[in-house]
Amino acid sequence: xxxxxxxxxxxxxxxxxxxxxxxxxxxxxxxxxxxxxxxxxxxxxxxxxxxxxxxxxxxxxxxxxxxxxxxxxxxxxxxxxxxxxxxxxxxxxxxxxxxxxxxxxxxxxxxxxxxxxxxxxxxxxxxxxxxxxxxxxxxxxxxxxxxxxxxxxxxxxxxxxxxxxxxxxxxxxxxxxxxxxxxxxxxxxxxxxxxxxxxxxxxxxxxxxxxxxxxxxxxxxxxxxxxxxxxxxxxxxxxxxxxxxxxxxxxxxxxxxxxxxxxxxxxxxxxxxxxxxxxxxxxxx
Amino acid sequence: xxxxxxxxxxxxxxxxxxxxxxxxxxxxxxxxxxxxxxxxxxxxxxxxxxxxxxxxxxxxxxxxxxxxxxxxxxxxxxxxxxxxxxxxxxxxxxxxxxxxxxxxxxxxxxxxxxxxxxxxxxxxxxxxxxxxxxxxxxxxxxxxxxxxxxxxxxxxxxxxxxxxxxxxxxxxxxxxxxxxxxxxxxxxxxxxxxxxxxxxxxxxxxxxxxxxxxx
Amino acid sequence: xxxxxxxxxxxxxxxxxxxxxxxxxxxxxxxxxxxxxxxxxxxxxxxxxxxxxxxxxxxxxxxxxxxxxxxxxxxxxxxxxxxxxxxxxxxxxxxxxxxxxxxxxxxxxxxxxxxxxxxxxxxxxxxxxxxxxxxxxxxxxxxxxxxxxxxxxxxxxxxxxxxxxxxxxxxxxxxxxxxxxxxxxxxxxxxxxxxxxxxxxxxxxxxxxxxxxxxxxxxxxxxxxxxxxxxxxxxxxxxxxxxxxxxxxxxxxxxxxxxxxxxxxxxxxxxxxxxxxxxxxxxxxxxxxxxxxxxxxxxxxxx
Numbered sequence: 001x002x003x004x005x006x007x008x009x010x011x012x013x014x015x016x017x018x019x020x021x022x023x024x025x026x027x028x029x030x031x032x033x034x035x036x037x038x039x040x041x042x043x044x045x046x047x048x049x050x051x052x053x054x055x056x057x058x059x060x061x062x063x064x065x066x067x068x069x070x071x072x073x074x075x076x077x078x079x080x081x082x083x084x085x086x087x088x089x090x091x092x093x094x095x096x097x098x099x100x101x102x103x104x105x106x107x108x109x110x111x112x113x114x115x116x117x118x119x120x121x122x123x124x125x126x127x128x129x130x131x132x133x134x135x136x137x138x139x140x141x142x143x144x145x146x147x148x149x150x151x152x153x154x155x156x157x158x159x160x161x162x163x164x165x166x167x168x169x170x171x172x173x174x175x176x177x178x179x180x181x182x183x184x185x186x187x188x189x190x191x192x193x194x195x196x197x198x199x200x201x202x203x204x205x206x207x208x209x210x211x212x213x214x215x216x217x218x219x220x221x222x223x224x225x226x227x228x229x230x231x232x233x234x235x236x237x238x239x240x241x242x243x244x245x246x247x248x249x250x251x252x253x254x255x256x257x258x259x260x261x262x263x264x265x266x267x268x269x270x271x272x273x274x275x276x277x278x279x280x281x282x283x284x285x
Numbered sequence: 286x287x288x289x290x291x292x293x294x295x296x297x298x299x300x301x302x303x304x305x306x307x308x309x310x311x312x313x314x315x316x317x318x319x320x321x322x323x324x325x326x327x328x329x330x331x332x333x334x335x336x337x338x339x340x341x342x343x344x345x346x347x348x349x350x351x352x353x354x355x356x357x358x359x360x361x362x363x364x365x366x367x368x369x370x371x372x373x374x375x376x377x378x379x380x381x382x383x384x385x386x387x388x389x390x391x392x393x394x395x396x397x398x399x400x401x402x403x404x405x406x407x408x409x410x411x412x413x414x415x416x417x418x419x420x421x422x423x424x425x426x427x428x429x430x431x432x433x434x435x436x437x438x439x440x441x442x443x444x445x446x447x448x449x450x451x452x453x454x455x456x457x458x459x460x461x462x463x464x465x466x467x468x469x470x471x472x473x474x475x476x477x478x479x480x481x482x483x484x485x486x487x488x489x490x491x492x493x494x495x496x497x498x499x500x
Numbered sequence: 501x502x503x504x505x506x507x508x509x510x511x512x513x514x515x516x517x518x519x520x521x522x523x524x525x526x527x528x529x530x531x532x533x534x535x536x537x538x539x540x541x542x543x544x545x546x547x548x549x550x551x552x553x554x555x556x557x558x559x560x561x562x563x564x565x566x567x568x569x570x571x572x573x574x575x576x577x578x579x580x581x582x583x584x585x586x587x588x589x590x591x592x593x594x595x596x597x598x599x600x601x602x603x604x605x606x607x608x609x610x611x612x613x614x615x616x617x618x619x620x621x622x623x624x625x626x627x628x629x630x631x632x633x634x635x636x637x638x639x640x641x642x643x644x645x646x647x648x649x650x651x652x653x654x655x656x657x658x659x660x661x662x663x664x665x666x667x668x669x670x671x672x673x674x675x676x677x678x679x680x681x682x683x684x685x686x687x688x689x690x691x692x693x694x695x696x697x698x699x700x701x702x703x704x705x706x707x708x709x710x711x712x713x714x715x716x717x718x719x720x721x722x723x724x725x726x727x728x729x730x731x732x733x734x735x736x737x738x739x740x741x742x743x744x745x746x747x748x749x750x751x752x753x754x755x756x757x758x759x760x761x762x763x764x765x766x767x768x769x770x771x772x773x774x775x776x777x778x779x780x781x782x783x784x785x786x787x788x789x790x791x792x793x794x795x796x797x798x799x800x801x802x803x
Contacts, residue, residue, distance in 0.1 A: 018328055025331040039362050058584030112436070112482045113475050114443035117454060121471045129626055199345070206347035210447050210704075212619055217349055222614075223583045224357070225574050225707035231735055233711055235357045243350055250345035357711055365716040369701065448703065455702075458618060458683045 040236065050234045053227050054241060066219035067245065073133060073205045073215065077140035078198055084145030089152040090178065107146040115143045116207050123211040132213040136205065144201045151193045155186030195257035199250050206246070216242055289473050292460060299456035300477050306373055306442045306452060307481065311435055313378030318385025325390055328411060336386070343383035348441055351376045352448050373445040381438045388434060392427035393419055425496045432489030436482045443478075453477045537577075537589045537789070543781040545601035545773070555762035557755065558603060561630050567605040569596045570615035570629035570754075574707040577730035577790040579634050581614065588612050591726075592751075594782035595652055595770070596633040599753065602769035616704050618683045621645045624754045631766070632754035635727055637686060647759065649766035650752030651798050652774075655724035656745020657687035660731060662713060663740050668720055670743030674698040680709035680718040687722045687747055706731070714738060724749045726792055733790040750798065767800050 040046060053059055091103035110118065119139035123132055130138070159182055167177045187194070209218040224238040289296060324336035343351075355376040360367055396419050404418040446454030453474045460470045551558075561567045571588055572579035579592040600610050615623045615632060624632045624646045635655070638648045659679075661668045668677060671690075675697040681688040683702045691698045701718050703709055709721040710731050721728065728741045753766050773779050774797040783794055 021329040022331055025329050025335075029331055029335055036363070043362055045362065053584075056584050058582075058586075062583055062586065109479075112440075112479050114440035114454065114478060116440075116443045116447065117457075117471065117474065117478070120454075120457075121467075124467050124622055125626060131628070203345075203347040206349040207444070209349065212614065212616060212623075214614075217347065217353070219583075220350075220353070221705070221708075222573060222581065225705065225711070226581060226583050228734065231738065233714075235353075235711065236362065239350065239354055239358055243346055243354075246347055246350060247342065247345045251341075254345070356717075357708065357715075360715040360717045361711070367717070369717070458702075 044232065045236045047229075047232075049229045050232060050237050053223070053229065053234055053237070059223065059227070062219055062223065063216075063241075063245075066214060066216045069133075069213065070202075070205050070208075070215040073136050073140070073208065073213070074202050076137045077144065077201055077205070080137065080141040081144035081148055081201065082194075084141055085148030085152055086183070088145055088149035089156070092149060092153055093156065093178075095174070103149075107149060110142050110146045111150075115139060115204055116210060118143060119207055119211060132208065132211045135211055136208045136213050139207075140201055140204055143204075144197060147197055147200075148194060151190050151197060152183075152186055154193075155190035156182050158189050159185045192257045192261045195253060195260065199253045199257075202249060202253060203246070216245060291465075292456075295456050295459065296453075296473065296477070298451055299453040299474075300480075302452035302455070303439070303442055303446075303477065304481060306370070306377065306445060307435075307439045310374045310377035310381065310442070311438055313374060314381035314385050314434075314438065317378065317382035318389060321382060321386035322389035322393070323415070325386065326393060326415075340383045340386055343380055344387070346380075348376065348380050348444055351380055352444055356448055369448075373442075373448070377438060377442055377445065380441070381434060384434050384437075385431065388430040389423065389427055391430075392423035392425075395426040396422045428489060428493050428496060432486060435485050435489075439478065439481050439485065537786050542594065542785045543778045545598050545778060547601045547606045548604050551602075551604035551765075553603070553761045553765045555759050555765070557627070557630050557759050558762055558765070562604070566609055566611040567600050567603065568611045568613055568628070568630045569600065570613050570620065570623050570632040570634060571596065572617075572634035573614040574705055575635065575727050575730055576734045577787045577792075578727060580730075581612075589786070591653075591783060591787040592633050592635065594786060595753075596631070598773040598778060598782070599631065599633070599766050599769045602772065603765060616682075617685065617706075618704055620754060624756060627756065630755070635724060636752055636754050637724075637749040638752040639686065642754075646754050646757050647763050648752035648754055649763045650770060650800060651750030652753070652770050652779075652800075653726070653751040654795065654798050655726040655749040655751060657690065657722055657747040657749065658725040658728055658741050658745050659743050660710070660713065660721040660723075660728040660739055660741055661719065662716075663738055665719070665740075665742070668742060671696055671722075671746040674720065677720060678718040679720045679722050680712050681722050682706055682709070685723060686749065687724075690747060691722055710735070710739070726787060726790075729790045729792045730787070771800055 044050075054063075088103055088107060091099050092107065094100050094103070119136055122130055122139050123135035163181055163185070164177055167181045172181070205215055206217040208215040209221065212218070220238045220242040224233055224235040227234060321336050321339050324332040325340070327333060327336075352373075355372040356369070359372060359375075400418055400422065401414055404414040409417065442452060443454040446452040446457075457470050457474055551562075571581075571592060573581035573588070575590065575592075578590040579588065580590050581588050596610065597607050600607070613623075613629050615629060615634065617634075620632050620634070620636060621642060623629050632646075636648070637655075638651055642648075657671075659668060659670065659674070667673060674691055677698055678701060679688075679691055679698040680701040680703060681691075682704060688700055688702065690696070692700055701709070701712065703712070706721065706723060706727060709718065712718045713721050714735070721731075725741060725745050732739045732741050753770070755762055755766065779797055780794065788794060
């Protein structure tokens with residue numbers, strides 16, 4: 001249902017009213033923005049010297065290093081979580097009851113534990129010695145693997161039953177049916193959701209600051225706390241700069257999800273890809 | 286020595302801390318989410334733009350960064366001397382509100398178009414259409430995602446514990462300083478979280494069933 | 501959708517411009533940290549050759565050619581990392597260099613690792629760092645998990661408040677006041693007791709406590725006077741240290757439990773540099789600049 005159904009094409013009276021609402025709404029928003037800006041400038045946060053720190057090569061390299069560390073963990077965790085998700089999903093759909101139950105319990109458990117706690121417990125050494133990078137990667141892998149497994153399962157279930165039945169009728173074995181009939185279609189149908197979950201993975205790399213992994217947020221905190229300019233800590237500035245970087249990264253990934261969704265919709269064959277909304281049923285936000 | 290029995294008071298404090306932070310920010314997120322979802326489908330362009338911006342920015346920022354803003358920027362610039370619980374509630378609540386707004390919006394999209402058209406046809410205004418016809422039906426579609434969003438919120442409150450807020454995650458730091466076995470501490474804390482998340486899950490199952498009957 | 505795409509590409513370009521396009525001004529950003537260390541007055545330490553200590557930790561360090569030392573990054577005059585060039589400076593850093601030199605590692609062969617207060621035992625116990633030198637108080641709780649060499653310095657807990665603060669004068673006046681410190685720090689445990697009755701805020705970095713006190717979120721920061729003097733000197737005219745020290749905090753070098761040979765070697769190194777005057781020179785060139793008065797180095801008891 002599109003929003004336009006909710007209200008009529010405005011007549012003259014409604015148009016006037018809408019203009020009034022628009023003006024009042026805009027004014028209220030502008031007032032809010034202006035107030036924040038005034039407060040910021042009151043506190044001298046627009047002082048050029050505070051922003052100037054980002055003009056230094058050293059600080060830029062620092063940010064670049066942090067960005068690369070973030071991306072490295074994201075890449076590793078992204079790949080591992082997808083591989084892990086496939087394994088979990090296969091176990092979840094297994095014909096053997098014990099295997100199925102183990103998968104169900106595992107997925108349920110790790111989706112209910114805060115990721116921060118998983119990562120922290122891994123780093124402290126519940127499973128033996130682990131550097132902060134691998135603790136972060138493993139924690140993200142376990143948690144996101146569970147979520148991605150559920151997404152995949154939803155995808156497999158969305159493949160019409162007749163497909164698998166036809167394949168069995170042709171004499172394919174279960175492995176063959178899963179690998180060549182169900183999964184390719186499931187992945188295609190769920191790709192937007194999978195990518196949305198990858199956005200979540202990317203955002204969650206920021207939990208690395210808790211275990212001293214030098215990612216973006218960690219570097220943001222150190223720059224904000226260690227580079228006072230004329231006795232003022234540039235916290236506002238670093239938050240804005242690093243916030244922009246995170247939003248850019250996430251939007252780029254989200255744009256990819258949208259593009260894939262639209263491409264998929266153009267194709268006439270096969271099942272329709274799900275909408276690129278985040279898979280709210282299964283996503284940790 | 287048993288970690289739980291020795292430190293029952295501390296665990297209780299942490300559990301209640303997590304519970305209260307979850308409850309208060311859930312209420313804030315639900316109210317804000319509803320308002321923002323309304324903005325996003327409203328006929329007034331500035332409100333629509335504001336709604337879109339709100340959702341885009343908050344959904345694409347790590348919650349950890351929001352906590353940095355809440356604890357180190359807001360007091361510095363806007364409200365000096367503000368209570369840290371309020372700040373934690375705002376960070377968690379604002380963040381979750383963006384997701385709830387999206388869930389409600391997709392819920393609205395599941396209501397058949399004819400319903401709204403019929404409502405319009407008998408002369409209901411935008412607010413009436415929303416309040417009497419669309420939202421009650423959308424509720425049914427919104428309940429399942431809401432339950433997972435609130436569970437996610439519960440888990441996210443752990444990040445507040447990493448800053449300054451007494452909750453289950455926070456007491457872990459105190460306990461491990463006292464030299465207890467770290468594995469046992471985590472087991473008990475995990476159980477604390479499981480209690481809350483499963484309670485939310487059960488509550489929403491009940492709600493779902495009731496709404497199912499009402500259909 | 502169009503909006504999404506445009507916003508995304510615009511933001512990506514912004515991010516790339518901010519980071520990938522390196523270059524820009526050289527030198528260090530912000531207030532010059534040179535006031536924190538008098539580079540010229542810093543002593544140089546002679547690097548020992550052919551060090552033979554029967555320590556597994558040291559053997560591994562020799563094999564990798566680098567000694568990994570855990571340090572603080574946000575404590576001016578003690579352990580501070582300039583974010584523009586990632587260089588560390590401060591009194592703890594000098595102590596680390598002395599010890600490393602006697603263990604056969606030049607400053608270039610030291611690999612620094614920033615470790616926050618709450619993570620120190622974990623980092624040492626797991627072997628993430630070979631030595632931990634960062635305002636590390638020797639106490640019995642910690643001795644259960646790791647070993648110390650030292651002490652090399654005695655600090656005492658004190659209070660850091662805003663310049664215009666009138667009521668807070670020492671630990672006996674904190675009742676009902678909001679006091680910030682880091683998780684698990686000893687002064688915080690003291691001040692929490694009903695006798696003092698402060699409301700406490702626990703964060704993970706002292707520097708964050710300092711910004712909270714500047715913003716008026718808390719009334720005071722409590723920790724060792726040496727650390728607080730550093731912050732007060734960094735924020736001249738805004739913050740001051742009040743009250744007499746109300747605890748004794750002997751700083752030691754943290755190392756893996758049970759490595760007696762390494763413990764002895766580190767203790768010997770500390771002693772040797774105290775005796776040959778390096779200790780005082782290093783102090784005067786770093787911590788001394790913050791206004792902390794020089795005290796005779798303490799007797800080394802953990803060895």
